[in-house]
Amino acid sequence: MTARDWHADREAVFDRDARTCRHCGTVGDDAEALRAYPVGDVALEGEVHESALVTVCADCFGTLSDSPSATPTGAEELFHYVRETTRIQGETISTVASFASVATALPGDLETALDDEGEDAALEESIAQYRRHRRDVLLAIAVVDARLERLAALDYDADEPAAADALEAFSETATDLQSALREVVALSETVATGLDRCHGCFDALESGPSCDTCGLAVRETADWEADDGTLAFDRLFATINDRLQAASTTTETLTDRTTTLAERLTAE
Ligand SMILES: [Zn+2]
Numbered sequence: 512m513t514a515r516d517w518h519a520d521r522e523a524v525f526d527r528d529a530r531t532c533r534h535c536g537t538v539g540d541d542a543e544a545l546r547a548y549p550v551g552d553v554a555l556e557g558e559v560h561e562s563a564l565v566t567v568c569a570d571c572f573g574t575l576s577d578s579p580s581a582t583p584t585g586a587e588e589l590f591h592y593v594r595e596t597t598r599i600q601g602e603t604i605s606t607v608a609s610f611a612s613v614a615t616a617l618p619g620d621l622e623t624a625l626d627d628e629g630e631d632a633a634l635e636e637s638i639a640q641y642r643r644h645r646r647d648v649l650l651a652i653a654v655v656d657a658r659l660e661r662l663a664a665l666d667y668d669a670d671e672p673a674a675a676d677a678l679e680a681f682s683e684t685a686t687d688l689q690s691a692l693r694e695v696v697a698l699s700e701t702v703a704t705g706l707d708r709c710h711g712c713f714d715a716l717e718s719g720p721s722c723d724t725c726g727l728a729v730r731e732t733a734d735w736e737a738d739d740g741t742l743a744f745d746r747l748f749a750t751i752n753d754r755l756q757a758a759s760t761t762t763e764t765l766t767d768r769t770t771t772l773a774e775r776l777t778a779e
Pocket residue numbers: 532533534535536537567568569570571572
């Protein structure tokens with residue numbers, strides 16, 4: 512089975528996203544300019560649910576796939592590429608923080624809706640926000656992953672060992688930061704699972720190992736259960752905050768490493 516063996520209602524995805532690339536904001540007037548990019552761990556076979564697809568423009572799709580034209584060549588281009596990657600990763604931290612904030616508000620939002628009939632519209636909006644923020648955050652992480660993979664594939668140690676070392680130090684820290692961000696996203700998704708909702712499409716979970724609506728495997732919550740078997744939201748939220756804090760500290764290291772790389776590249 513190849514990656515082409517899945518299908519989806521792409522037009523519905525494009526319309527939902529106002530025919531706008533969710534990474535760079537480019538508006539695509541015709542269908543040729545837009546692509547539906549799969550995010551999350553949903554299986555790419557058969558009909559893929561819209562909650563696992565996000566609209567991107569052809570350029571961003573090129574960044575996300577194996578487009579050799581996106582590979583930087585030469586010291587100056589390399590430095591611009593690294594600086595741009597740092598900038599995008601910095602924005603990704605904010606995107607992750609927003610998603611965490613939407614996710615951690617969900618238990619309260621659900622409770623309010625249950626207590627107060629007529630709050631359905633507000634709850635629908637919270638759920639829509641969760642889905643949208645989740646897609647955006649997974650896309651942002653995928654873009655940075657793709658850029659870092661491209662840097663890792665560069666053979667940049669031949670002539671300038673000092674710059675190559677600095678590039679490696681940068682890549683290492685950026686990769687650590689990616690793992691930290693992925694962890695915050697997974698913890699935030701666990702909030703949905705703790706509410707017996709699918710962490711992707713947010714539909715109510717039945718008893719099976721995967722979601723009936725979108726097919727995502729149900730996330731494991733055993734680590735977060737309190738003694739009475741309910742989900743320990745307080746402990747989960749505290750951990751999310753800790754991890755976000757740690758990610759900010761890593762960003763400072765990353766900035767230093769970007770500066771070092773700039774100095775070594777311009778010293779050539
Ligand atoms: Zn784009």
